[in-house]
Amino acid sequence: MSTMTTRVFNNGNSQAVRIPAAFRLDTDRVAISRNAQGDLVLHPLHPQRGEALLQALRAVAEADEGFIAALEEDRQASAPAQEREPL
Template sequence: MLMRTKLFKSGNSQAVRIPATYRLETELAEIEQLSTGQLLITPIYQEKENRADRLIAVMSGFSADFVEHLERDRYQPVQEREEF
């Protein structure tokens, strides 16, 4: 499906507004100009894996006692209170 979009200036660069239909689920992409003059934008999904690896590394640094405390506090029973 062919769609038109707007180009605009962002700082010293030119930016392309990507319609929601073509939204990329990543923060990084490669851009290449083909011999025909067309631009090819390719998403880089590796960044998401790196973020997940970093999150797991950070989470593994918590002690078992700390995690147990979080889980215990998360599931407190509902308090009974008087009505106004």
């Protein structure tokens, strides 16, 4: 593993570290922690693309099952169509 020196600077009330191109991350979010030796460790957080959509689709699927069951019950409970002579 290679080591490089980079710059730390203030960004508002926070500190920021310039990450050299050789260590470029493929995400815009990271988890940061400090290990037992006091080193800062960055873990890239890959986006959970579509997770909210999947949850919504699961909720709709559950609602659809209940809706379909209610329609079936209603159809079975209703009286048969009356036959009438055309006018």
